[in-house]
Structures are given as structure tokens and as C-alpha cells.
Amino acid sequence: MKLNELTITEAREGLKNKKFSSSELTRACLEQIEKHDAKINAFITVCKKQAIEQAKEADKLLSNGAMEQWSNLPLLGIPIALKDLYSTKDIKTTAGSKVLKDYSPVYDATVVKKLKDAGAVIIGKTNLDAWAHGSSGENSDFGPTKNPWNQEYVPGGSSSGSAAALAADMYLAATGTDTGGSIRLPASFCNLVGLKPTYGRVSRYGIIAMASSLDSIGHLAKTVEDSALLLNITAGNDVFDATTPKKPVPDYQKGLQKGIKELKIGIPKEYLQTGLDEKVKENFEDTKRILSRLGANLIEVSLPHTEYAIACYYIIQPAEVSSNLERYDGIRFGNDRSFFTDEAKRRIMLGTFTLSAGYYEAYYKKAMQVRTLIKKDFEDAFVKVDALIAPVSPTPSWKLGEKVDDPLKMYLSDVFTVTANLAGIPALAVPSGFINGLPVGIQILGPQFSEELLFQVGFAYEQATEWYKRKAILNL
Amino acid sequence: MNKTKYQPVIGLEVHVELKTKSKMFCGCSAQYFGKEPNTHVCPVCLGLPGALPVPNNKAMEWCVMIGLALNCKIPLVSKFDRKNYFYPDLPKGYQISQYDEPIARNGSLKLKIKNEKLKNNLEKTIRIRRVHLEEDTAKLIHQFGNQKSKIKNQKYEEFSLIDFNRSGVPLVEIVSEPDFESALEVVEYLKKLQQIVRYLDVSNADMEKGEMRLEPNISLREISNVKFQIINYKVEVKNINSFRFVEKAIDYELKRQEELLKREETPVQETRGWDENKQKTISQRSKEEAHDYRYFPEPDIPPVHWTGNQISNIKNQIEELPSEKLERFKKEYGLNDYDAEILTRDKTTADYFEEAVKIGAGHMIAPKQIANVVINKKIDISSTLPAHLITQIASSKQTATLSDEALEKIITQIVDENPKAVEDYKKGKSNALMFLVGQVIRKYPKKIDAGGLRERMEKMLQ
Ligand SMILES: [Zn+2]
Numbered sequence: 056m057k058l059n060e061l062t063i064t065e066a067r068e069g070l071k072n073k074k075f076s077s078s079e080l081t082r083a084c085l086e087q088i089e090k091h092d093a094k095i096n097a098f099i100t101v102c103k104k105q106a107i108e109q110a111k112e113a114d115k116l117l118s119n120g121a122m123e124q125w126s127n128l129p130l131l132g133i134p135i136a137l138k139d140l141y142s143t144k145d146i147k148t149t150a151g152s153k154v155l156k157d158y159s160p161v162y163d164a165t166v167v168k169k170l171k172d173a174g175a176v177i178i179g180k181t182n183l184d185a186w187a188h189g190s191s192g193e194n195s196d197f198g199p200t201k202n203p204w205n206q207e208y209v210p211g212g213s214s215s216g217s218a219a220a221l222a223a224d225m226y227l228a229a230t231g232t233d234t235g236g237s238i239r240l241p242a243s244f245c246n247l248v249g250l251k252p253t254y255g256r257v258s259r260y261g262i263i264a265m266a267s268s269l270d271s272i273g274h275l276a277k278t279v280e281d282s283a284l285l286l287n288i289t290a291g292n293d294v295f296d297a298t299t300p301k302k303p304v305p306d307y308q309k310g311l312q313k314g315i316k317e318l319k320i321g322i323p324k325e326y327l328q329t330g331l332d333e334k335v336k337e338n339f340e341d342t343k344r345i346l347s348r349l350g351a352n353l354i355e356v357s358l359p360h361t362e363y364a365i366a367c368y369y370i371i372q373p374a375e376v377s378s379n380l381e382r383y384d385g386i387r388f389g390n391d392r393s394f395f396t397d398e399a400k401r402r403i404m405l406g407t408f409t410l411s412a413g414y415y416e417a418y419y420k421k422a423m424q425v426r427t428l429i430k431k432d433f434e435d436a437f438v439k440v441d442a443l444i445a446p447v448s449p450t451p452s453w454k455l456g457e458k459v460d461d462p463l464k465m466y467l468s469d470v471f472t473v474t475a476n477l478a479g480i481p482a483l484a485v486p487s488g489f490i491n492g493l494p495v496g497i498q499i500l501g502p503q504f505s506e507e508l509l510f511q512v513g514f515a516y517e518q519a520t521e522w523y524k525r526k527a528i529l530n531l
Numbered sequence: 532m533n534k535t536k537y538q539p540v541i542g543l544e545v546h547v548e549l550k551t552k553s554k555m556f557c558g559c560s561a562q563y564f565g566k567e568p569n570t571h572v573c574p575v576c577l578g579l580p581g582a583l584p585v586p587n588n589k590a591m592e593w594c595v596m597i598g599l600a601l602n603c604k605i606p607l608v609s610k611f612d613r614k615n616y617f618y619p620d621l622p623k624g625y626q627i628s629q630y631d632e633p634i635a636r637n638g639s640l641k642l643k644i645k646n647e648k649l650k651n652n653l654e655k656t657i658r659i660r661r662v663h664l665e666e667d668t669a670k671l672i673h674q675f676g677n678q679k680s681k682i683k684n685q686k687y688e689e690f691s692l693i694d695f696n697r698s699g700v701p702l703v704e705i706v707s708e709p710d711f712e713s714a715l716e717v718v719e720y721l722k723k724l725q726q727i728v729r730y731l732d733v734s735n736a737d738m739e740k741g742e743m744r745l746e747p748n749i750s751l752r753e754i755s756n757v758k759f760q761i762i763n764y765k766v767e768v769k770n771i772n773s774f775r776f777v778e779k780a781i782d783y784e785l786k787r788q789e790e791l792l793k794r795e796e797t798p799v800q801e802t803r804g805w806d807e808n809k810q811k812t813i814s815q816r817s818k819e820e821a822h823d824y825r826y827f828p829e830p831d832i833p834p835v836h837w838t839g840n841q842i843s844n845i846k847n848q849i850e851e852l853p854s855e856k857l858e859r860f861k862k863e864y865g866l867n868d869y870d871a872e873i874l875t876r877d878k879t880t881a882d883y884f885e886e887a888v889k890i891g892a893g894h895m896i897a898p899k900q901i902a903n904v905v906i907n908k909k910i911d912i913s914s915t916l917p918a919h920l921i922t923q924i925a926s927s928k929q930t931a932t933l934s935d936e937a938l939e940k941i942i943t944q945i946v947d948e949n950p951k952a953v954e955d956y957k958k959g960k961s962n963a964l965m966f967l968v969g970q971v972i973r974k975y976p977k978k979i980d981a982g983g984l985r986e987r988m989e990k991m992l993q
Contacts (some may be wrong), residue, residue: 141581156581160574160575160579160581162579164581237634259581260581260582261580261581263583264581267831289627294585295583295585297583297585297586297831349762374827378613378625379621380624381615381625382578382622382624383580386619387577388579388580390625410773410825411823412823
């Protein structure tokens with residue numbers, strides 16, 4: 056196995072036992088990028104020089120036999136990438152938009168700081184739908200990202216580059232953001248584990264805002280274990296983000312092996328009624344069988360307001376987008392407003408309209424009321440069951456260009472994911488197999504701050520299925 | 532021209548800058564006055580991508596305090612909202628303010644309005660609609676020169692610089708009901724408000740420095756039909772940055788509107804600015820151009836929840852307010868309205884007076900006498916310690932007794948008993964006078980001002 060194909064856990068073992076160095080590991084990743092990224096287009100910026108430097112630093116610490124530092128530096132020497140929404144001091148941060156083509160932040164996002172402090176090697180900044188507006192990665196002003204499993208297909212968005220490059224083994228993990236499914240969708244389209252944490256579990260400080268009340272700061276990893284390790288680092292209260300409660304951060308890796316015997320897992324019936332691809336439905340039936348076999352009690356539950364979720368989301372989200380994009384006026388940094396592209400303009404107009412005097416009550420306020428009902432649906436469900444499972448997307452990945460002219464169709468791919476954002480609950484996407492050679496995934500949803508439980512369920516399922524062991528074959 | 536009489540209807544929005552150490556939503560110093568531009572800045576107050584606001588607890592407590600001092604109700608839940616509009620001094624493209632759930636609401640402020648004709652004071656209550664917290668904008672500095680001109684063949688151009696030191700400084704907005712009927716009332720209210728926030732020690736409220744800003748909204752209604760007439764326009768006046776301009780701007784505006792109404796025209800609903808050079812208000816923005824601020828709840832800041840306990844703790848921190856102090860001074864020290872008003876105008880003077888009264892008690896000096904000295908002699912309280920003031924009063928009190936018959940007697944006696952010294956003095960020996968003064972002082976039972984005594988004896992011996 057090549058070094059760049061390792062999981063974080065495996066790489067940590069290797070580094071610890073001096074089987075290889077961080078420099079070798081980093082170089083393997085950089086070589087993979089050089090070989091394949093011209094086609095995949097997963098990166099906006101590759102930080103080759105800095106990454107090599109950081110790897111050398113890590114090797115110095117490793118050769119000093121810094122065993123006691125091992126637990127303090129859980130990512131020591133591990134190459135990871137950041138979605139290009141994460142502010143990185145002195146490294147270009149574009150949000151996938153030409154408006155910020157040459158913008159270099161003066162500060163690191165809190166999560167970036169935490170990852171660096173954990174010893175991570177930052178290998179680059181990944182491509183995304185401009186301003187995270189999109190489900191396919193095609194809205195990037197720096198060109199679309201291709202799905203490594205089939206380059207004619209989209210990798211899912213908006214964390215498109217983070218997912219595609221990880222599936223192509225260009226690094227060991229990457230950060231993402233999930234406002235309506237932007238981590239879970241690309242995770243499922245690329246055979247990866249994607250975590251959307253509870254709203255407020257991970258600091259948003261320094262990460263370019265899309266819709267502030269929905270944005271969740273998560274990551275993509277190859278395995279559930281890696282995902283839990285990353286959350287151990289990123290989670291917690293941040294004095295720079297007033298929406299991060301002072302809740303203690305557990306060791307998310309601790310309960311992985313607990314299994315799911317006697318666990319009550321709910322199946323939301325509304326998610327299986329309309330618009331679900333037959334093959335995805337079959338795949339989901341397989342998942343249910345596996346979970347039953349592992350000892351879980353599957354119980355049908357109802358989330359009655361699901362049908363209003365997309366409408367509600369597409370009022371609240373553009374409203375907040377329209378306000379959050381106001382600062383990009385070209386006065387203090389960045390290019391002027393003429394550099395905004397269609398999707399951002401569409402959302403600015405939608406949001407501006409729904410917040411206008413006379414319309415606010417009918418749209419935004421109404422949507423917020425519906426949001427409360429959706430939240431309550433979940434609360435009621437979690438009285439009956441411990442967690443819920445559902446497909447991530449009603450269909451597998453689609454061909455590049457297939458939906459670009461039909462924004463409504465594109466929006467509907469978020470139908471199963473937006474509810475978690477509206478309710479502020481965590482969701483973990485885990486690979487559940489393949490349809491015509493394209494990966495699909497399921498998501499596990501739980502009450503707020505139940506990430507431990509999600510990892511526990513995800514790990515049991517992953518160990519039983521081992522889909523993560525399949526690798527995309529990249530043709531040169 | 533009709534002869535209808537009109538009554539002014541004036542409401543007021545006052546902005547007061549809090550003097551907290553740090554800004555409203557970041558850790559930058561809020562003390563920006565006179566500082567080098569753009570030195571008190573960070574990603575938050577520059578509105579950089581990804582930066583988030585974290586509310587300043589002190590500012591929230593102080594806003595509650597102002598609300599309480601203005602007899603407001605403090606709802607236990609309050610929230611911040613975004614007020615969206617574009618202006619280069621607003622880095623985020625929205626101002627974090629409070630829309631429908633302000634920190635405080637439904638208060639009042641009692642004023643004493645001097646009535647020139649009746650030569651008395653009339654009490655009037657101005658209702659306070661709400662008190663809320665928001666952030667200040669940056670400061671635009673307009674210049675003329677050849678700064679990186681993009682216009683070809685033009686050596687000089689106008690350009691604007693932005694200083695973000697003020698961006699994000701906490702502002703409290705106090706909105707009154709339209710209860711004012713004259714510029715005089717407005718000025719009285721402003722003075723009172725300034726006095727209260729200074730007493731609370733939460734703002735310097737210096738208008739010249741922009742720490743206190745006001746925007747009156749002015750209309751006129753027919754006097755004959757006060758109760759039923761609907762006023763269908765409102766003119767807002769901005770750019771008033773001193774007490775001197777308040778009266779001028781309001782009076783100008785009232786006159787302008789009256790003239791229009793008398794011609795049976797309805798004044799346009801608009802925002803006007805006071806132009807000190809032209810001594811008039813100038814139209815800035817009409818109703819059609821008015822902003823739609825697209826308010827919505829600020830998602831980056833969770834709603835504020837107070838407990839009853841927190842509110843009463845803040846209440847307990849409020850020391851005696853000016854109106855209470857004034858009443859107490861009258862009662863406790865037997866002062867008249869005028870004296871009590873002057874002494875309580877600012878807290879430093881009031882404290883100084885009370886300290887002096889305490890010390891004066893040991894010297895049998897009455898508060899009234901101390902009040903007289905402090906007010907009439909215009910004592911510089913920053914350089915004269917209260918104890919020193921009392922010594923001065925005590926000695927001048929004794930100096931005043933120089934006219935006593937007793938002293939007169941002693942002087943005559945000393946002069947009679949020392950003819951030689953008197954003679955020497957008349958020959959030009961000034962020492963002889965000092966000898967005589969010394970004799971008087973020795974004989975006089977109380978402490979006495981030697982200088983005064985000397986002058987007096989000089990005159991006598993001439
Ligand atoms: Zn700041």
C-alpha cells in the first residue's frame with residue numbers, strides 16, 4: 056500500500072514505529088496531487104513548500120522520540136487539506152470565487168489553529184462551489200472538480216475538492232463545511248466518511264460564512280475512527296464564536312467499539328416516500344438488514360414536516376447569504392461586486408427579496424416558524440429512538456453539466472440533508488455501497504451533541520461492510 | 532395664507548457612546564479619540580471574511596443600567612438583529628443593532644421647563660420608547676488631493692479615507708416618544724440625559740467629540756384639532772453635533788415647515804441635515820430613497836437571557852441619580868432649588884460639596900455657606916481640596932469678624948499702649964507695624980488673618 060493511501064490511524068502507527076517519515080508521507084501525497092490533480096481539479100492552492108517544511112518539523116519532533124507529545128499532537132506529521140473557506144494566515148483563501156481570487160487573510164480560523172497545534176501538515180486549499188453555493192462542485196469559479204470514481208460525474212458539493220482529493224488519496228483527511236449537506240453529499244458520492252457536527256460544536260470563527268444559523272464545521276475522512284479523532288481536535292467552546300456552548304468535549308474515539316446491540320434506530324418514513332431512486336432504495340434496504348443483523352432494533356418513525364424542509368431552507372439560507380455577502384464590496388479587500396457569478400447573485404436576490412419590508416413576515420418569519428416545527432419533529436422522534444438513519448441523497452452522483460441549468464433540480468438533491476442543518480443536529484455520512492460503480496452513502500442522525508453515539512453506530516456499520524477499503528482507480 | 536396655529540411635535544433619537552474598555556463585539560480598545568487611524572482594529576471590526584461578533588457583557592450591563600435610570604422595563608429576553616445597508620463606513624454591510632426586542636423599553640424622564648412668561652418651572656414628562664444597544668460605524672475622512680488618481684489627466688481629486696478605530700464601539704440608542712413641543716424642551720432633555728449617563732459613569736457624552744449624537748424628527752400639527760389630526764409627514768434632522776446647533780436646527784425646521792403649511796403644502800417626508808455654515812437644514816434623502824434595512828435576527832449571537840437576580844444586581848450598582856440627589860440636597864442641607872441644581876449638575880461637584888460639608892461641620896460652617904462659596908466664588912474644585920476650602924472659609928469667616936467691636940477695641944488699646952511703636956511706624960519703620968499687628972493677634976482670642984489685619988491697621992494709622 057502506498058503511504059498516501061493510509062488512514063490517519065494507520066499513518067500514526069507508521070510514524071510512531073518509524074516505518075516512514077512525515078516527509079515521505081507528505082511527498083507521496085504531493086506526488087499524487089501532481090500526477091492527478093490536473094484532471095480532478097480538487098485544489099485551488101497547493102502549499103507544497105510549506106507542507107514540506109511542516110513535515111520536516113514534524114520529523115524533527117518524531118526523531119526526538121517525543122512520545123509524551125504523541126497524545127498532545129494527534130496529527131503530528133499528517134498531511135491534510137482545508138476547504139478554501141477556511142481563513143489561513145498568509146495563504147490565499149478564495150471561497151471558490153473570483154471576488155477573493157487574490158485575498159490573503161491576516162489570521163487563521165480557530166479550527167485551522169487547532170489543527171496546526173495538533174501537528175498537522177497543511178498540504179493545500181481545496182476547490183468548492185463558489186461561496187459553498189452548490190451540491191455538485193460545478194459552481195466553482197476555478198472550474199468544476201471531477202469525481203475520482205468516474206471523472207464524468209460530479210463529486211458532490213460544496214466540499215467538492217476536499218472529498219474528491221481524499222477519494223484520490225491526495226492527503227489523509229480534509230475539512231469541510233455543511234450548511235445543507237455540503238459535507239455529507241460529497242462524502243457519499245466519493246465513498247468517504249463525512250461528519251456534520253451539532254451546530255455550535257465546532258467554532259465557525261475564521262471560516263467564510265455562508266448561512267450563519269446553518270453552517271456546521273466538519274470534515275471528511277476515510278474512516279469513522281479518523282473522523283472521531285478529528286472531532287476530538289476541532290470541537291469545543293471558542294471565545295471568538297458566541298454560538299459555541301461551553302459543553303465538555305468527550306473522547307469521541309472511546310466508545311467506537313461499543314456495538315449497536317439493543318440500540319433503537321429510527322427509519323423516517325417520509326424519507327422513503329417520494330423521489331427516491333429505486334437503486335438507492337434497495338441499497339438502503341441492505342443497510343437496514345445489516346443493522347438488524349448487528350442487533351439494532353429498527354423502528355419506523357415519522358418526521359411530518361419533512362416536505363417543507365427544502366422550501367424552508369431555501370428561504371432562510373439565501374436570506375442569510377444575502378446579508379453575509381454584503382461585506383464583499385471591494386473596498387477593503389478582494390475584487391468588486393461585478394466578480395460575483397450567477398448562483399451567488401441568484402441567492403443575493405432571493406434573500407434580499409424575502410427580507411424586504413412587507414415580505415419578511417410572509418417568508419423569513421414563516422420559514423423560521425416551520426424550522427421550529429422541523430426541530431420539534433426530531434425531538435419527538437428522539438424520544439422514541441436513539442438515532443435515525445436515512446440515505447444521504449435520493450440519487451447517486453450525476454453527470455457533470457446534467458443539472459447546471461436547472462437550479463431547482465440541483466436544490467432538490469439536498470432534500471435529505473437540509474433537515475439536520477435546520478434542526479442543528481449532528482449527522483454522520485458513511486459509505487453504504489455502490490450503484491453502477493458510483494458510491495452512495497447513508498447518514499446517521501442523532502440528538503444535539505450525540506456525536507459519540509453517531510460514531511458508535513457508524514463504526515459498527517463500517518466494520519461490518521468495509522466499503523472504505525475500496526479505492527477509486529485513477530487513470531492517467 | 533391661512534392663519535392656523537401649529538404645534539410642534541418632536542421626537543428624539545439620541546446615540547450615546549459607551550466608554551467601555553473594549554469594543555462592542557471584539558477585544559479592540561474602544562478609546563479611539565485622537566488615536567492614529569486604523570490602529571484599534573482586528574478582523575471582527577474590519578468585517579473580514581469569517582470574523583464573528585462576541586457581545587461585550589459590560590456594554591450590555593451598562594445599557595440595562597441606562598434603561599433602569601430612565602425608568603424603563605427590562606425584558607428578560609432581548610436579541611440582536613442585523614440592519615442591512617451599504618455605506619463605506621460599515622464594513623460588514625450591516626450594523627448589528629436591536630430591532631424588536633431592545634434591552635429596555637417604556638421608560639420616562641421628568642424635565643423642569645423654565646417658563647419665561649410665568650417666571651416659573653413647569654414639570655413635564657417625556658416618555659422613552661426604548662433603549663437599545665448597537666455598534667458604531669467607522670469614520671470617513673473626506674479629502675482633496677492627488678491620492679492615486681484613477682482619473683486620467685486630473686491631478687487633483689476628492690477622495691475619502693476610512694478610519695476603523697471607531698468601528699464597533701458600543702452605542703446606546705435612546706428613543707423618545709414625540710413628546711417635545713419646543714427646542715427648549717429638547718435641550719433640557721439632552722442636558723438631563725447627558726447628566727444621567729455621566730452620573731452612571733458609562734459615557735462621557737461629549738457632543739463635540741461625537742460621544743453623544745441626536746436626530747430629532749420634527750412635524751407640526753394644527754392646534755385646533757390636536758386630538759384627531761393625523762400627522763402625515765415627519766422630517767428627520769441629522770448632523771447636529773453640539774448643543775448650540777440643536778436649538779438653531781429645530782427652530783429653523785419649525786419655521787420652514789410652518790411656512791409650507793401656511794401655503795397649504797405638506798412638507799416632504801425626508802431626512803435633512805443641519806448645515807452650520809448656511810444656517811439651515813438641507814434635504815439629504817426623501818421617503819422614496821429611504822432605506823429598507825431588511826432587519827433579521829443576528830444568527831451569530833444567541834438571544835440574551837437575563838435573570839431577575841442579574842437585573843437587581845445591576846440596579847444595586849446604580850448610585851443616587853441627579854434628580855434624587857437634588858431633592859436630598861434641598862432637604863438635607865436646606866438649599867434652594869437654584870443652588871441644589873447647580874451643585875448636582877455634575878457628580879464631581881456634588882461629591883466635592885458633600886465632602887466639604889462633612890469637614891465644615893467640625894468648624895461650625897453651615898452647608899448653605901459652603902454652597903455659596905462653591906457657586907459664587909467659582910472655586911476650581913480640581914485644584915482646591917475640600918479640606919483646604921474649609922480652612923479658607925473658616926479664616927475668611929474670622930476675617931469678617933475684623934469689623935467686630937471687640938477687635939476694634941483691642942486695636943485701639945494696643946495703639947494707645949504703644950505710642951513709641953506708632954511713632955516709629957509713622958517715621959517709616961515698617962517693623963513697628965508688624966510689632967503692633969503681632970500684639971493684636973496675641974490679644975485676640977481667635978485665629979485671625981494677619982494680612983487683612985495689617986491692611987486695616989495701616990489705614991488706621993495713616
Ligand atoms: Zn476589533
